[in-house]
Amino acid sequence: MPHVDTYHHAHLRAALLAAAETEIAEKGVEDFSLRRVAKRTGVSHSAPKHHFGDARGLLTALAAKGFQRLISAQNERKAIAGPKAVDQLLAAGLGYIDFALQNPALFRLMFASDRPNKDDPELSSACGAAYQHFITQALEVGSEPDQATGIYAIVHGVADLLVSGRIITMQSMTASERDFRILQIFIKNLPIINQ
Amino acid sequence: MPHVDTYHHAHLRAALLAAAETEIAEKGVEDFSLRRVAKRTGVSHSAPKHHFGDARGLLTALAAKGFQRLISAQNERKAIAGPKAVDQLLAAGLGYIDFALQNPALFRLMFASDRPNKDDPELSSACGAAYQHFITQALEVGSEPDQATGIYAIVHGVADLLVSGRIITMQSMTASERDFRILQIFIKNLPIINQ
């Protein structure tokens, strides 16, 4: 089956998404080019049309996938954390920040880009699910809604400031030093955690 | 002096910055075009070169100006707030968020774009000054450094989530309803404020 990998192969959609992710990681969201993504995938530059319509469609699908992985990153941390609700919440926060630091360009695509189509149902549902996922965990430690929103904001704020390089003092830290410092920031500010 | 406004006029630099700000507000950072900025200013598209070198230079200068105005926005709120350190800090937080909501594209240019040159001394100094300005206020209420960082993160997090449209429940609020809700988020989460 010599053509399986190059012709009608079932994985082109996934391959294009992976290549688009590499593209934004290397070039940044602002220099994204659909033609380069096709080139990376080893396919003609009009091939993506059949799967995503246009460049915006591909970036929309990629952003939606990002929100799913944002949840996964939280779950990975939670799996190795203690069972108490507060430890699960802190783990989720660290997982959220892990995702941002490991996928800065994708994080920007999800939160700070106009290129994905926010009216796309798949994207808005993935985005809403990620938001609800975190908020639910915050409510499970006994927070009021405003507290839960604030916990989300502080987690997102730390993530965004680290991605944009505005918390200078963490840039030379090891991962575990950084985790410790982030936990200190949470613990010293969020009374619900210390109850 | 018939030529003052069109030729050798001292204000072209400022006019280009203003036009660039309008440009990103209308088109978004990702669709910025130097040629359109020149057109808005009523000047040939090669004129900006004399003032900013290239498009990157103009966006770098605009981002630096943004950080200065981020401080001004905090000071405007502080001027109408009570004199106690905690009230001044809350006012600064609201001012930070005012700026983000009133200048969403500029906020993105400052925090989530690769286009400005982060090695530019004017930009990095303006950015550092804005960071220090907020942190100093947070320390003045008696925070430890980790607390101050967390207060900054929650303010920045709320600002960024509002700009990106991820805190859905605030989008239909009036400004004063929103202020009230934001203050609740701060007050219910930051123990230092209630001491």
Added chain:
DNA sequence: TGTACATCAGTGAACGCGCGTTCACTGATGTAC
């Protein structure tokens, strides 16, 4: 099992566009003497 046909996912040439940048130029201004 064989044939006809529709569908689907690719190809690659071609398109027009706006972009940033370059370049020779020009006219106003400032300065030296």
Added chain:
DNA sequence: TGTACATCAGTGAACGCGCGTTCACTGATGTAC
């Protein structure tokens, strides 16, 4: 005060480039009979 000259901030034509998109096409696959 007048003249010569350097500098500066603009103009506008021209450049090459990569972009997204379109389009006619082709070959593989699936299905009906």
